Amino acid sequence: MDPQAILNQEVVSLKGIGGQTVGRLEKLKIRQVRDLIFHLPLRYEDRTRVQAINELIPGSTALICARIVSSTILNRGKRTLVCQISDETGYLSLRFFHFSAKQFNSLSSGTLISCFGEIKDGYSGYEMIHPEYKIIQQLDDCITSDTLTAIYPLTEGLRQASIKKAVQQALTLYNNNPDSLPxxxxxxxxxxxxxxxxxxxxxxxxxxxxxxxxxxxxxxxxxxxxxxxxxxxxxxxxxxxxxxxxxxxxQAPELKCTQKQRQQFLNSLSFNLTNAQQRVIEEIKSDCASNSPMLRLIQGDVGSGKTVVSAYAALLALSSNHQVAIMAPTELLAEQHLRNFSLWFKEFDTNIIFLTGQLKGKKRQQALIDIADGSAGIIIGTHALFQDAVIFARLGLIIIDEQHRFGVNQRMALRDKGQYKNSKPHQLIMTATPIPRTLAMLNYADLDISIIDELPPGRIPVITRAISSERRNEVVAKINNWSQQGRQTYWVCTLIEESEVLQCEAAEKTASLLVELLPSVRIGLVHGRMKATDKDQVMQAFKQHQLDLLVATTVIEVGVDVPNAGLMVIENPERLGLSQLHQLRGRVGRGSDDSFCLLMYQSPLSKTAGERLNILRETSDGFIIAEKDLELRGPGEMMGTRQTGQMQFKIADLERDTDxxxxxxxxxxxxxxxxxxxxxxxxxxxxxxxxxxxxx
Incomplete structure (x- = not known):
């Protein structure tokens, strides 16, 4: 028998593991015997020595041998059995909320007992709640273990004894056959x-x-x-x-443009490219001119001009008679790209298609036909671009914006749609969330990375202030004054719950309240549960200054560009991560006047939340903010809601093991x-x- 086959056996081959246990182990992703060996203890209990009561520390677990001094049933509120024990160094209470008459009778005054449990601060000193215990005849009967006791992660219906027995069997097989796991x-x-x-x-x-x-x-x-x-x-x-x-x-198509096409594109812009943008464009040109697929990530802080760099890449594809697919995580951001690309490619003879889940009926059928026969040059959309019905004629370039919102490594699905024989399209990924080097080493090790580390000239840093929610009336007065000056404001509502319904309800209540408090201010509302057409209508009204104040959920984190909006109020900023707060703040500061971001927090702030808000006040450098976010919150939280395909670890922990x-x-x-x-x-x-x- 192949030695490695020993540990490749299904767990059902072990003694005492039946169908029900197999199902429960499956929930822990334990299917083969080898999986048990890598199912490591969650923690350890020290039953190797008896501890004196005067040595105990709250929060730790301990093995105690002592004599019961008193045993009482308390009838205040929930019926409780309380035993006070002493080992001559001090006193400890044992508290039982579930007990029988037989149990009460056995735990009488003068009885010797050994018990194990977690030490807690109680009403009258230290206590154990529902400890494991055993009645003993003499102190020498207190049995200790030779080694620490491993405690394993469990799932519903699985007992600690069952998992321990299974792990020990797996270890015995491994130690008897070391070649089974080289x-x-x-x-x-x-x-x-x-x-x-x-x-x-x-x-x-x-x-x-x-x-x-x-x-x-x-x-x-x-x-x-x-x-x-x-x-x-x-x-x-x-x-x-x-x-x-x-x-x-x-293989990949070679994408190039002529000097005339390049100049025509640059002339369509109302601004000059920064040195950083030009450097990244040269890197993209070099990649696309090769017949190997480009796989490049553009990192750039909020407002650094990543989109126009991606548009240059689109120019290379269109000039080489290939299609470009641009995917964004939200319809708002997809719509922003549609406006920009339509403006920049106005002088080019190309058909731009907008494809989202909202597009229905004949319009959708016509869009799919245009994509399939190649008459559509640029296809902009959301997840709808993944659908089976979408067939590209000559897909040469894929641009994905805000990659982490799709879940790391999901980029393969769209890329495979452009696969033809031995050829794949080039791929360009953009993110305005600067990625700490530690995360980039793991999540993006298969990409070449370009960094746009320069903001366009004239961008004025946003003045950021933290203000208690107790001063809410001052903030409302500031908005009123701001609106009278002809300036616009964002009010961002956040909720700690991930429920979109609750977030939308909070935004609706806030908007209603502000309508009462600010009768002369034109107020609009945007949240994730609105129809795309309704959202677009409100956003367009805000952009055209038909609204003074936009109340929104974090849906506006990306894809909104209103230079006249120079004031942002973020409610409960302590509930968001630094990177997300920085993203939101990036919606203001796009004009030529001073802009402000007010972080309206709930008192009292925790130490970590206070540190987070201070960092945001002190710096506007997204890369510094991203590193600090990783330190304070950890990788899983920082990258947003964990998505299918995001990198998961069995044992490694990025916070603990960064080194x-x-x-x-x-x-x-x-x-x-x-x-x-x-x-x-x-x-x-x-x-x-x-x-x-x-x-x-």
């Missing part, structure tokens, strides 16, 4: 970074050696845990690099040189058999 990191890597071998790391985490403390395993840098996170990072980087390497085997990323990059080079045969097994161990994370 160490794929070469000794050159392990010795360079001083990590333990795989077998040692796994056994340390599942069955810590006698004498190892909880602190050594959990609070200090644990070499065993770090080694596994390190290997997982290596696998992810190898997967991305493999994807990039495979892309290079594909491993550079090491992993070095290790990848060593593995590529000395043992390339380990690359695919590493990817399969951590990511499964597919190198694509997800399809849309």
């Amino acid at each position: 160490d794929l990191l070469p000794s050159a890597v392990l010795s360079k970074f001083q990590y333990p071998e795989l077998n040692q790391a796994l056994n340390t985490l599942h069955t810590p050696a006698p004498g190892v403390s909880v602190n050594a395993l959990v609070n200090s840098p644990n070499p065993a845990l770090k080694r596994l996170a390190f290997e997982e990072f290596i696998a992810h980087q190898l997967s991305q690099l493999k994807s990039k390497s495979l892309d290079k085997h594909w 491993l990323l550079d090491q992993a990059a070095e290790a990848v080079k060593i593995i590529q040189q000395c043992c390339p045969e380990n690359i695919q097994p590493l990817i399969e161990r951590w990511l499964g058999t597919s190198t694509k994370y997800a399809e849309v």
Whole structure:
């Protein structure tokens, strides 16, 4: 039997695992025996020693041996059994909300007891609530463990005893057959970074050696845990690099334009390109002139001019008789692109199609025909571009805006629609959310990255102030005064709940209240549940200054350009991340006058929320803000709601293990040189058999 087949068996092959348990393990993504070995303990309990009551610390768990001093049933509110115990160093209360008469009788005064549980601050000193306990005859009967007790993550219906039994069986199989899970990191890597071998790391985490403390395993840098996170990072980087390497085997159309076409495009602009924009355009020109598919990410702060750079890439495709697909996450942003591209390509003989889920009937059928027969040159839309009914004639370039909103790695789906024989379209991805280097190393390792690090001349930094919601009346008065000066305002409503319904209700209530408080101010409302046509109507009215104040949810985070709007009020900014606040703030400051962003927070602010708002007041540099956001909130939260296809880790934690990323990059080079045969097994161990994370 192939040694590796031993751990590839289904978990049902283990003793005591029936159909129900298989279903529950499936929820934890445990399907094969090997999955149990990588299902690491969530925490550890220390039952290796009896602790004195006067040594206890709230929040920790402890094993206590003591004598019951008193046992009382309290009938105040919920019926409760309270036992006070003492070990001569102090007193501790045991509290039971569920108990029987038999239990009460057994826990009588003078009884010796050993108990284990979490220490909490109670009404009259420290207490344990519903501890595990055992009545003993003498203190020597208090049984301790030789090692720390591993506690595993569970799911509904799965007991700790069941998962422990399964993990121990899997470990026994592994330790009896070490070749069943070979160490794929070469000794050159392990010795360079001083990590333990795989077998040692796994056994340390599942069955810590006698004498190892909880602190050594959990609070200090644990070499065993770090080694596994390190290997997982290596696998992810190898997967991305493999994807990039495979892309290079594909052909792509060579896209070029003439000097005359270039000049015609530049003449259609009402501004001059910055040096940073010109530099990135040269990088795109070089990519598109090659017959290998471009896969490039443009990072640029709010207002840096990414869209016009992408329009130049579109010019290259159109000039080479190829179609361009431009995908945006919201209809508002797609509509903004439609307006810009229609303006910039006004003098070019090209048909621009706008395709969203709202387009129905004959108009939709005609749009699909124009796309399929090639008469549509530029196709702008939302997720609708993914649909099976959309067939491109000669798709040469894909532009995706605000990539992270679709979920990392979903870009493959649209790209595959443009695949023809051995050819794929070029792809350009834009984001106004500057990506910290640590995230870029993992999420975008298969892309070439261009950074537009220069704002157009004349952009005045937005003056940002934090103000308590108790001063709401002052803010309303400021809006009234602002409107009388002919200027416009955004009022952004946020809710901590992710429910779009609740967010929209909050915006509607705020708008109604402001209508009462500001009778002379023309007020509009935009939220995510409105029809696209209604949203567009309100946005157009705001842009044309038929409205003075726009109340909105965070739907306006991207895609709104109104230079006369120089005041933004963000309600409850403490509920949003720094990067999202920075994005919202970028909607103002687009004119030639001073602009203001008022962060109207609820008191009292937590320490982290206070730090976040201070950072926003102190800097307008999106890259600094992104790094700080990662420090304060972590990667999952920072990248927004976790989407299908976004990078997920089994063991690694970007907050805890950021320092491993550079090491992993070095290790990848060593593995590529000395043992390339380990690359695919590493990817399969951590990511499964597919190198694509997800399809849309």
